[in-house]
Amino acid sequence: MRQVVMTKPGDVVVEDRDDPTILEPTDAIIRVTATCICGSDLWPYRGVQDVDHQVMGHEYVGVVQDVGPDVRTVKVGDFVVGSFWATDNTCEICRAGYQSHCVHRTIMGSIGTQAEFARVPLADGTLVATPGQPDANLVPSLLAASDVLGTGWFAAVAAEAGPGKTVAVVGDGAVGLLGVLAASRLGADRIIVSSRHADRQALAREFGATDIIEERGDAGAQRVREMTGGLGAHSVIEAVGTQEAMMQAIHSARSGGHVGFVGVSHDVSIPGSLLFSTGVHLHGGPAPVRRFLPELLARIWDRTINPGKVFDVTLPLDRAAEGYEAMDQRRAIKVLLTPERDR
Amino acid sequence: MRQVVMTKPGDVVVEDRDDPTILEPTDAIIRVTATCICGSDLWPYRGVQDVDHQVMGHEYVGVVQDVGPDVRTVKVGDFVVGSFWATDNTCEICRAGYQSHCVHRTIMGSIGTQAEFARVPLADGTLVATPGQPDANLVPSLLAASDVLGTGWFAAVAAEAGPGKTVAVVGDGAVGLLGVLAASRLGADRIIVSSRHADRQALAREFGATDIIEERGDAGAQRVREMTGGLGAHSVIEAVGTQEAMMQAIHSARSGGHVGFVGVSHDVSIPGSLLFSTGVHLHGGPAPVRRFLPELLARIWDRTINPGKVFDVTLPLDRAAEGYEAMDQRRAIKVLLTPERDR
Numbered sequence: 001m002r003q004v005v006m007t008k009p010g011d012v013v014v015e016d017r018d019d020p021t022i023l024e025p026t027d028a029i030i031r032v033t034a035t036c037i038c039g040s041d042l043w044p045y046r047g048v049q050d051v052d053h054q055v056m057g058h059e060y061v062g063v064v065q066d067v068g069p070d071v072r073t074v075k076v077g078d079f080v081v082g083s084f085w086a087t088d089n090t091c092e093i094c095r096a097g098y099q100s101h102c103v104h105r106t107i108m109g110s111i112g113t114q115a116e117f118a119r120v121p122l123a124d125g126t127l128v129a130t131p132g133q134p135d136a137n138l139v140p141s142l143l144a145a146s147d148v149l150g151t152g153w154f155a156a157v158a159a160e161a162g163p164g165k166t167v168a169v170v171g172d173g174a175v176g177l178l179g180v181l182a183a184s185r186l187g188a189d190r191i192i193v194s195s196r197h198a199d200r201q202a203l204a205r206e207f208g209a210t211d212i213i214e215e216r217g218d219a220g221a222q223r224v225r226e227m228t229g230g231l232g233a234h235s236v237i238e239a240v241g242t243q244e245a246m247m248q249a250i251h252s253a254r255s256g257g258h259v260g261f262v263g264v265s266h267d268v269s270i271p272g273s274l275l276f277s278t279g280v281h282l283h284g285g286p287a288p289v290r291r292f293l294p295e296l297l298a299r300i301w302d303r304t305i306n307p308g309k310v311f312d313v314t315l316p317l318d319r320a321a322e323g324y325e326a327m328d329q330r331r332a333i334k335v336l337l338t339p340e341r342d343r
Numbered sequence: 344m345r346q347v348v349m350t351k352p353g354d355v356v357v358e359d360r361d362d363p364t365i366l367e368p369t370d371a372i373i374r375v376t377a378t379c380i381c382g383s384d385l386w387p388y389r390g391v392q393d394v395d396h397q398v399m400g401h402e403y404v405g406v407v408q409d410v411g412p413d414v415r416t417v418k419v420g421d422f423v424v425g426s427f428w429a430t431d432n433t434c435e436i437c438r439a440g441y442q443s444h445c446v447h448r449t450i451m452g453s454i455g456t457q458a459e460f461a462r463v464p465l466a467d468g469t470l471v472a473t474p475g476q477p478d479a480n481l482v483p484s485l486l487a488a489s490d491v492l493g494t495g496w497f498a499a500v501a502a503e504a505g506p507g508k509t510v511a512v513v514g515d516g517a518v519g520l521l522g523v524l525a526a527s528r529l530g531a532d533r534i535i536v537s538s539r540h541a542d543r544q545a546l547a548r549e550f551g552a553t554d555i556i557e558e559r560g561d562a563g564a565q566r567v568r569e570m571t572g573g574l575g576a577h578s579v580i581e582a583v584g585t586q587e588a589m590m591q592a593i594h595s596a597r598s599g600g601h602v603g604f605v606g607v608s609h610d611v612s613i614p615g616s617l618l619f620s621t622g623v624h625l626h627g628g629p630a631p632v633r634r635f636l637p638e639l640l641a642r643i644w645d646r647t648i649n650p651g652k653v654f655d656v657t658l659p660l661d662r663a664a665e666g667y668e669a670m671d672q673r674r675a676i677k678v679l680l681t682p683e684r685d686r
Contacts, residue, residue: 092574093598101598101622103574231435231446246615255436255444256631265615272589272611276604279444279628285619288599 002339004056004114004320009047012056012321020111020119025070028123030062030080034143035113036311037323037335038084039173040264045324048266055112056320057337058084059146061139062118064127071123078129081297082120083289084108084147089125099125099290114320116339128293131301140308140336141300144178148334149296149307150289151262152178152239156186157292158260158283159235163187168224168232168252169209170216171239172200174310174334175262177207179237181307184208185299188235192227194220194248200333203309217244221251232257238284243268255279262287311336345682347399347457347663352390355399355664363454363462368413371466373405373423377486378456379654380666380678381427382516383607388667391609398455399663400680401427402489404482405461407470414466421472424640425463426632427451427490432468442468442633457663459682471636474644483651483679484643487521491677492639492650493632494605495521495582499529500635501603501626502578506530511567511595512552513559514582515543517653517677518605520550522580524650527551528642531578535570537563537591543676546652560587564594575600581627586611598622605630654679 003017020029036059044051064078074080087094087102094102106121120126134142141149152175161167161183169176169183172195183191184207192211193204201212215223225232232254238245241263249259250270261284275282299305313332315323316339323335346360363372379402387394407421417423430437430445437445449464463469477485484492495518504510504526512519512526515538526534527550535554536547544555558566568575575597581588584606592602593613604627618625642648656675658666659682666678 092572096599098599098622229435241615243615255628256439256441261615261619265619268615270613270615270618272584272586272604272608272613275613275625276608276628279441279626281624281626282618283622283624285598285622 001116002317003112004317006044006051006054006056009051010045012324014318014320017115020117022066022068023119024121025068026122026124027068028064028071028074028120028127029066030060030118030120031065032060032062032113032116032118032339034139035060035337035339036143037327037337038147039175041324042328043264043266045328055115057112057114058107058109059143059148060108060113060118061143061146065117067123073124074127074129079133080127080129081142081145081293082127083150083293085286086121086126087290088122089290094125097291098288100286100288114317114337116317126290128297130297138300140311141306142297143336144307144310145293145296145300147289148174148310149178150292151175151287153182153292153296154287154289155179155237155239155260155262155284156182158258159237160258161186161188161235164189165234166190166192166228167235167237169193169237169239170220170245170249170252171263172197172204173239176237176239177203177310177333178307179239180204180209181207181305183235183237185305192224192233206309217248218251220248224252228254234258235260239263241265241268246270250274250278250280253278253280257281258283260284310334314338344459345660346455347660349387349394349397349399352394353388355667357661357663360458363460365409365411366462367464368411369465369467370411371407371414371417371463371470372409373403373461373463374408375403375405375456375459375461375682377482378403378680378682379486380670380680381490382518384667385671386607386609388671398458400455400457401450401452402486402491403451403456403461404486404489408460410466416467417470417472422476423470423472424485424488424636425470426493426636428629429464429469430633431465432633437468440634441631443629443631457660457680459660469633471640473640481643483654484649485640486679487650487653488636488639488643490632491517491653492521493635494518494630496525496635496639497630497632498522498580498582498603498605498627499525501601502580503601504529504531504578507532508577509533509535509571510578510580511576512536512580512582513563513588513592513595514606515540515547516582519580519582520546520653520676521650522582523547523552524550524648526578526580528648535567535576549652560591561594563591567595571597577601578603582606584608584611589613593617593621593623596621596623600624601626603627653677657681
């Protein structure tokens, strides 16, 4: 099969690899209908994180081709969506809603879903089947549920976005934008987004943003405070992962408010005295997407949300390198890759 | 009147000062029945924090001597307990339960309650009157509600201690011990306390601790994980304020668990990558004691809790210096001071 490999920072190729096979009785093999490039894939692409001939991709939707003998909840032919973590969904941590920290988890990025096929460990715990085969125009939204929507949703939940709340969003990438969508659907009164890009501003408004600010960093936090009677936002979503973004997020929140952070932290250090003096709640990490998948798939299937709009570029898998380049240069918000060639 | 002053690190004296008077129409003047020395008073005593002829003390119970013309909820003769923050209890932040971040707050430590009298700003928002004049043996517990009990209670609430939960407590000072009491009364199943002092271990058990461990730091966290099937505690109370204690707390918590921290942070720095990878909730800061005061006073008045047991030394105000020395040397858990001379 064809599979995306990052040989070194900045170099993405598509190689021929063996098709995956069932290794454990709980595995499923899926034919990948659609996959995509994540903002987190840019960390190694930019050399911030080490990389050496790494298979890439952890987001996926597809059709089940084969299942191990212990798989009970999905069957060959099902159209499925799974989280970027393969998880049992039965351990104590999973049952508490933290599947991304499952005691038996496997990160799908180590398997690589930017490929024609993928092995999904712990298929019963990881995959959710849709009610039927989706229309083609639903596929991008279903794919978004695999990570970027689930991550934005978790950020909004971690930030306790809801009725009566003002929500500030730091980061106008796909996760930040879908954090806006989540906050809106969770009932937030007001959603303030920090963005300087006209296309992202437009999508933010479409997803439910009520206010756009161009300031960032300390000035961004200051602006949010001015807009909230000097108090700060009740809820803040941090969807970048840098020190500046985390500080903007904490300083944007009111005392007793909630910061939900999902940007993968890179060299972020939080002064204890700042957390103490501000009294904000801080919670985040890799999103337990599996917690939200049934609800998100239902909303997508009913066409009440359209998160697939974050994909503004679609390319065949063989042109993955162009997709990485477009995202690196911020010419694309998020790139969808289609591995299927002969259908 | 007589008032405690810290002239410089390690030097505590009692000076004659003018009696306080009503400055604002919302002020009350109280005759201080009992006050005490806080663990946080040891930071300047030990020279970790600057100090120069600072009036001391922020915990207090007493009898109202005078009120400003705008005071409505307490009257002359009432026995009152107040938080260590004077707060309006009406602003948006107070109404959300974060009175310690009130937009009009004054820290009582700037007024100094280790004195015969004290001015309490925003008396209506700050003070809660007891149902009547308390028996003398209730006074220590009522005094504890002013800070140390309220702070331990907030830590347990921030850590989401409750039924079905295992709670780990880092710090065996008065706040940590009262965090144990709070976790127990909030219904926690299991309470693990890190302590090496026999007297503190005994009080922890009396307050509801089910397990005592002697390990601290990384070894303490490792021990808690071993005791919880490798997962970590659901809830962790951090009641010290050092880097080691914060790391012990975070590493003691399970993924998705809650750390409530109330130790005043000194040179604490939390790696974003640790918070991201562990997925713990982190919340703390100066406790909004006022949120809990009515409930705590009711429990004390009914004698269902006896937090005053943390006071193992009682001294007249004039011997405050001995009290500081005893706490600094950890010969006393917490020292109660009695300002009244002729009763």
